[in-house]
Amino acid sequence: MSPTPTPTAPAPAAAKDGALLSLRGISKSFGAVAALTGVDLDVAAGEVVALVGDNGAGKSTLVKVLSGVHPPDAGTITFQSREVSVPSPAAAQQLGIATVFQDLALCENLNVIENLFLGRELRALRLDEVAMEVRSRELLHQLSAKIPSVEAPVAALSGGQRQTVAIARSLLGDPKVIILDEPTAALGVAQTAEVLNLIERLRERGLGVIMISHNMADVKAVADRVAVLRLGRNNGVFDAEATSAEELVAAITGATDNVVSRRSKRAHPSGEDATAESGTGSDTGTGGAAAGEDGEGGPAARIAMTKGDGDE
Ligand SMILES: Nc1ncnc2c1ncn2[C@@H]1O[C@H](COP(=O)(O)OP(=O)(O)OP(=O)(O)O)[C@@H](O)[C@H]1O
Numbered sequence: 389m390s391p392t393p394t395p396t397a398p399a400p401a402a403a404k405d406g407a408l409l410s411l412r413g414i415s416k417s418f419g420a421v422a423a424l425t426g427v428d429l430d431v432a433a434g435e436v437v438a439l440v441g442d443n444g445a446g447k448s449t450l451v452k453v454l455s456g457v458h459p460p461d462a463g464t465i466t467f468q469s470r471e472v473s474v475p476s477p478a479a480a481q482q483l484g485i486a487t488v489f490q491d492l493a494l495c496e497n498l499n500v501i502e503n504l505f506l507g508r509e510l511r512a513l514r515l516d517e518v519a520m521e522v523r524s525r526e527l528l529h530q531l532s533a534k535i536p537s538v539e540a541p542v543a544a545l546s547g548g549q550r551q552t553v554a555i556a557r558s559l560l561g562d563p564k565v566i567i568l569d570e571p572t573a574a575l576g577v578a579q580t581a582e583v584l585n586l587i588e589r590l591r592e593r594g595l596g597v598i599m600i601s602h603n604m605a606d607v608k609a610v611a612d613r614v615a616v617l618r619l620g621r622n623n624g625v626f627d628a629e630a631t632s633a634e635e636l637v638a639a640i641t642g643a644t645d646n647v648v649s650r651r652s653k654r655a656h657p658s659g660e661d662a663t664a665e666s667g668t669g670s671d672t673g674t675g676g677a678a679a680g681e682d683g684e685g686g687p688a689a690r691i692a693m694t695k696g697d698g699d700e
Pocket residue numbers: 418421422423441442443444445446447448449450677678
């Protein structure tokens with residue numbers, strides 16, 4: 389099914405209960421390419437925010453800024469009410485910001501327990517294998533994870549089960565915010581449902597979850613709010629339930645730019661309307677990340693409206 393953008397402006401949404409993590413005015417360029425320009429993002433505890441946008445919109449760059457891979461050129465990151473800098477991935481982990489990148493970084497030949505505790509092994513004089521096994525079982529049980537055996541090598545697991553192990557591993561660092569980079573990409577329907585269930589468990593545990601996705605059905609199924617990036621800029625933050633997949637696609641592709649730029653709020657936790665302070669996508673000109681490769685009504689190449697439309 390090809391997405392049919394509609395020229396309507398979806399309802400903007402504010403973060404619930406104040407933000408746990410707030411980005412303000414984040415900019416990042418790579419040479420002449422402005423990957424991010426003045427981007428804002430909030431996530432509250434117990435909230436799932438989907439970060440969506442067309443190819444080259446700046447999603448990965450924003451996540452890399454948050455996870456200490458790229459230093460931003462400008463902007464502030466406030467975490468648990470304190471302005472912080474995230475100079476390295478280790479610093480992000482120490483703060484309590486975990487990222488599960490698409491490659492998952494699992495070791496195929498090691499079993500589930502060994503992967504969970506890789507680099508974080510429990511020791512009581514020597515490796516405490518019993519404690520690690522007990523903790524692995526507990527954690528996977530709390531997450532309602534369907535892993536056949538904690539002793540199974542990761543090579544024997546399905547894509548959804550691997551995603552579960554990677555997410556579980558990041559939880560051992562006790563993060564407050566977890567960033568999931570396309571957690572359902574390349575998964576079938578049943579595995580996707582498992583991963584979406586797992587994301588529900590993360591929300592129940594009070595984590596702030598930022599999920600990059602190109603699949604609007606998954607976004608609608610699990611997100612509280614949807615933050616749209618377009619050409620490296622904010623193009624609205626929307627209530628996932630109150631906004632249709634078609635409306636989201638329209639914001640992603642720019643079909644609603646004029647309407648959104650008038651009506652969209654930056655979604656400060658206070659609900660304050662800050663639209664007047666900055667463009668929200670309609671005035672990106674050639675400055676945006678993907679300008680030239682994704683003009684008005686761009687390809688929306690990997691945006692799928694329903695499971696099976698684009699991610700398998
Ligand atoms: N390390 C880099 N060096 C140069 N340009 C980069 C680098 N990383 C990203 N870019 C550029 O920044 C822009 C934003 O890219 P980014 O990967 O953040 O987009 P994205 O929304 O994650 O896209 P996709 O959905 O395709 O992964 C693109 O124009 C990209 O080519």
